[in-house]
Amino acid sequence: MDATERPVADLPAQRDGQEVIHLDRVEKVFEVRRRAGLLRREKREVRAVDGLSFSVGRGEVVGFVGPNGAGKSTTIKMLTGILTPSAGTLRVAGVEPARDRARLARRIGVVFGQRTTLWWDLPLLDSYQLIHRMYRVPDARYRENLDRCVELLGLGDLLDVPVRQLSLGQRMRGDIAAALLHDPEVLYLDEPTIGLDVVSKANVRHFLADLNAERGTTVLLTTHDLTDIEQLCRRVMVIDHGRLMYDGEVAGLHRIAEVERTLVVDLATEMAPIALESARTVKVEGPRQWLAFPAGQPAAPIVAEIAAGWPLVDLSLREPDIEDVISLMYAGRSAG
Amino acid sequence: MAHGPGRAALYAAVAAKGFRRYATYRAATLAGIFTNTVFGVILAQTYLALWAERPGLGGYDQAQALTFVWIGQSLHMAVAAMGGGSEEELMERIRSGDIAVDLYRPVDLQLWWLAQDAGRACFQLFARGALPLAFGALVFDLALPASPGTWIAFLTAVALGLLVSFGIRYLVALSAFWLLDGAGVGQLAWLVGMFFSGMMLPLNVFPGLLGEVARVLPWSSILQLPADVLLGVHTGTGLLGVYAFQLAWAAALLAAGRALQSLATRRVVVQGG
Ligand SMILES: Nc1ncnc2c1ncn2[C@@H]1O[C@H](COP(=O)(O)OP(=O)(O)O)[C@@H](O)[C@H]1O
Numbered sequence: 001m002d003a004t005e006r007p008v009a010d011l012p013a014q015r016d017g018q019e020v021i022h023l024d025r026v027e028k029v030f031e032v033r034r035r036a037g038l039l040r041r042e043k044r045e046v047r048a049v050d051g052l053s054f055s056v057g058r059g060e061v062v063g064f065v066g067p068n069g070a071g072k073s074t075t076i077k078m079l080t081g082i083l084t085p086s087a088g089t090l091r092v093a094g095v096e097p098a099r100d101r102a103r104l105a106r107r108i109g110v111v112f113g114q115r116t117t118l119w120w121d122l123p124l125l126d127s128y129q130l131i132h133r134m135y136r137v138p139d140a141r142y143r144e145n146l147d148r149c150v151e152l153l154g155l156g157d158l159l160d161v162p163v164r165q166l167s168l169g170q171r172m173r174g175d176i177a178a179a180l181l182h183d184p185e186v187l188y189l190d191e192p193t194i195g196l197d198v199v200s201k202a203n204v205r206h207f208l209a210d211l212n213a214e215r216g217t218t219v220l221l222t223t224h225d226l227t228d229i230e231q232l233c234r235r236v237m238v239i240d241h242g243r244l245m246y247d248g249e250v251a252g253l254h255r256i257a258e259v260e261r262t263l264v265v266d267l268a269t270e271m272a273p274i275a276l277e278s279a280r281t282v283k284v285e286g287p288r289q290w291l292a293f294p295a296g297q298p299a300a301p302i303v304a305e306i307a308a309g310w311p312l313v314d315l316s317l318r319e320p321d322i323e324d325v326i327s328l329m330y331a332g333r334s335a336g
Numbered sequence: 337m338a339h340g341p342g343r344a345a346l347y348a349a350v351a352a353k354g355f356r357r358y359a360t361y362r363a364a365t366l367a368g369i370f371t372n373t374v375f376g377v378i379l380a381q382t383y384l385a386l387w388a389e390r391p392g393l394g395g396y397d398q399a400q401a402l403t404f405v406w407i408g409q410s411l412h413m414a415v416a417a418m419g420g421g422s423e424e425e426l427m428e429r430i431r432s433g434d435i436a437v438d439l440y441r442p443v444d445l446q447l448w449w450l451a452q453d454a455g456r457a458c459f460q461l462f463a464r465g466a467l468p469l470a471f472g473a474l475v476f477d478l479a480l481p482a483s484p485g486t487w488i489a490f491l492t493a494v495a496l497g498l499l500v501s502f503g504i505r506y507l508v509a510l511s512a513f514w515l516l517d518g519a520g521v522g523q524l525a526w527l528v529g530m531f532f533s534g535m536m537l538p539l540n541v542f543p544g545l546l547g548e549v550a551r552v553l554p555w556s557s558i559l560q561l562p563a564d565v566l567l568g569v570h571t572g573t574g575l576l577g578v579y580a581f582q583l584a585w586a587a588a589l590l591a592a593g594r595a596l597q598s599l600a601t602r603r604v605v606v607q608g609g
C-alpha cells in the first residue's frame with residue numbers, strides 16, 4: 001500500500017473544510033558550491049524538498065516528522081516566506097508567503113527550536129514589550145495573552161531575568177510565549193522539544209494541546225521525537241529526502257511500524273524476564289532488561305510497577321526512532 | 337512596506353533597547369574608556385611632536401590638533417568609523433542563520449538595525465565619549481568652543497556622520513549573505529575606515545590628490561567633518577554645505593543598502609536548520 005494515498009478527509013479537525021495551509025508540488029533545490037581543487041569549483045544540487053503536496057485544515061495539530069536533513073526546516077521556512085520555492089505553489093491563510101511576507105507575519109507564529117526570537121542580553125519582559133509594538137497588539141489583548149502564557153508556561157519568576165541566563169527549557173517556553181502574543185492563527189514549531197529534559201517536554205506538550213483546544217490555533221509541529229507526535233497529534237506526515245512518505249492518522253502509522261518507547265532497566269541481580277501487562281520485555285542481558293511499550297503511554301506507572309516488584313538500581317528511557325519507522329516503510333513498499 | 341506613525345514608536349523602542357543592551361556591559365564600558373584615554377594620550381604626544389616640527393600643519397594650530405585627537409577618541413566607539421557597531425551582530429546572525437528570525441517579523445530589516453545602532457551610538461557617545469574628552473580638556477590645552485550653538489551644530493554633524501557610518505557598515509554586513517567567510521571584507525572596512533575618516537591623522541594633512549580624494553569620500557563625514565564643525569572651521573553656509581554633503585552620502589549609502597537587502601532576501605538562502 002502506498003501510504004501517501006491514505007485519505008485524510010475523515011480526520012475530525014478537517015471537517016469544517018477550511019484550508020489554512022496548502023502546498024502543491026513544492027520543490028526547493030539548493031545549489032551548493034564546493035571547492036574541488038585549487039581554483040575549480042564544483043556545483044552540486046541539493047533537492048531539499050521534492051514535490052511536496054499537502055494541506056492542513058483550520059484547527060488541526062499536525063506532526064511533521066522525518067530524520068535529520070529530510071527537508072522539514074526548509075518546508076517551514078518556505079511556509080513563513082523567508083525562502084522562495086524553486087517550483088510549485090504555497091498558500092498560507094490565503095497568502096503567498098514569499099511574496100507577502102510582512103502581511104503573513106502578523107498571522108503566523110514561529111518557533112525555531114535551535115534559534116531564539118528573544119533578546120539575549122535583555123530581561124525576558126523587554127522582548128515581549130518589543131513584540132507588543134512590533135505586531136501592534138492592542139494593549140488589553142497583549143496583557144491577556146501575556147498573563148495566560150506566563151501562567152500556563154510558568155514564566156512568572158523569569159520575566160526579569162536576562163535571556164542569556166535562562167536554561168534551555170526556560171528559554172524555549174519563553175520563545176513559545178513570544179510566538180503567541182499576537183494571536184497567530186497558525187503556529188509553526190520547528191523542533192520545539194529538541195534538547196529539553198523530560199519535564200520541560202511534558203510542559204510544552206500540555207501547553208500546546210491546551211492552546212489548540214481553547215483557541216483553535218492550527219499547529220504544524222516539526223520534530224524527530226515520535227513521542228511528541230503520539231501525545232499531541234492525531235495526524236502525522238512523515239517526510240524523507242524531501243518527499244512525503246506517509247500522511248494520515250497517527251494510529252495508522254502503528255499498522256506500518258509499532259511506535260514504541262523502550263525502558264532500559266538495571267536490576268540488582270540477574271533475574272528472569274520482568275512480566276508486566278503494560279510492557280513487554282524484549283531483551284535480557286545479565287541484570288539489564290529492555291522493556292518496550294507504546295509511545296502514547298506514560299512511562300511513570302510502568303516504572304512504579306517495576307520499582308515495587310523488582311530490585312531496581314537504575315533506568316533510562318529510549319525514545320522511538322523515526323529512522324526505524326522509515327526503514328520499515330521502505331521495507332513494506334519494496335515487499336509489495 | 338507600510339510605515340505608519342505607529343512604526344516610529346516601534347523603532348524608538350528598538351533604539352531604547354539598543355541603548356539598554358550596551359548599558360548592561362559595565363566592565364566593557366569602563367575598559368573602553370580607559371583604552372580611549374590611554375590611546376588619546378599617546379596620540380596627543382605624537383601630534384605635539386608633529387606640530388612642534390611643522391606648526392600650522394593642515395591649517396590647525398597646536399590646540400586644534402590636540403582637540404582633534406580627543407574628539408576622535410571620544411567619538412571612536414559611537415560613530416564606529418572602523419566597525420565595532422551593531423553590524424558585527426548582524427553579520428554573525430547572517431552567518432549562523434539566525435537572520436531567519438529577523439526576516440519573518442513584520443519589520444523593515446534596515447530600519448530595525450539602524451534604530452538599534454542609533455541606540456548603541458547614543459549610549460557610547462555619552463558613556464564612552466564624555467570622560468575621555470573631559471580628561472583631555474583637563475590635561476591638555478584644547479580649543480573647545482564656548483558657544484552652545486557650536487556644540488549643537490557639532491552634535492548634528494555627529495548624528496549625520498553616524499547615518500553615513502551605518503550606511504557603510506550595513507553594506508559590509510550584508511556582504512555576509514554572499515561571502516560566508518567575510519573576515520576579509522571586515523578587515524578592509526576597518527583599514528579604510530581608520531584611514532579615511534581621519535582617525536589616524538586629520539584629512540587636511542594628507543597631501544595633494546590623496547587629500548582631495550579623501551575629503552570627498554563618505555568616511556570624511558564620520559570624524560573629519562564633525563570635528564571641523566566643532567573647531568569652527570565651517571559656519572554659516574559652509575555648515576549647511578557640510579550637512580548637505582553628509583546627507584547626500586547617507587541617502588546614497590542607505591539606498592544602496594536597501595537595494596542590496598532586497599537582492600539578498602530574495603535570492604540568497606538563509607543558512608542552517
Ligand atoms: N541553505 C542551504 N544550502 C544548502 N543546502 C541546504 C540549505 N539548507 C538546507 N540544506 C539541505 O537541505 C536538506 C534539508 O535540510 P533541512 O530542511 O534543514 O532538514 P531537516 O530540518 O528535516 O533536518 C539537507 O540536505 C540540507 O543539507
Ligand SMILES: [Mg+2]
Pocket residue numbers: 072073074190191609
Ligand atoms: Mg531542521
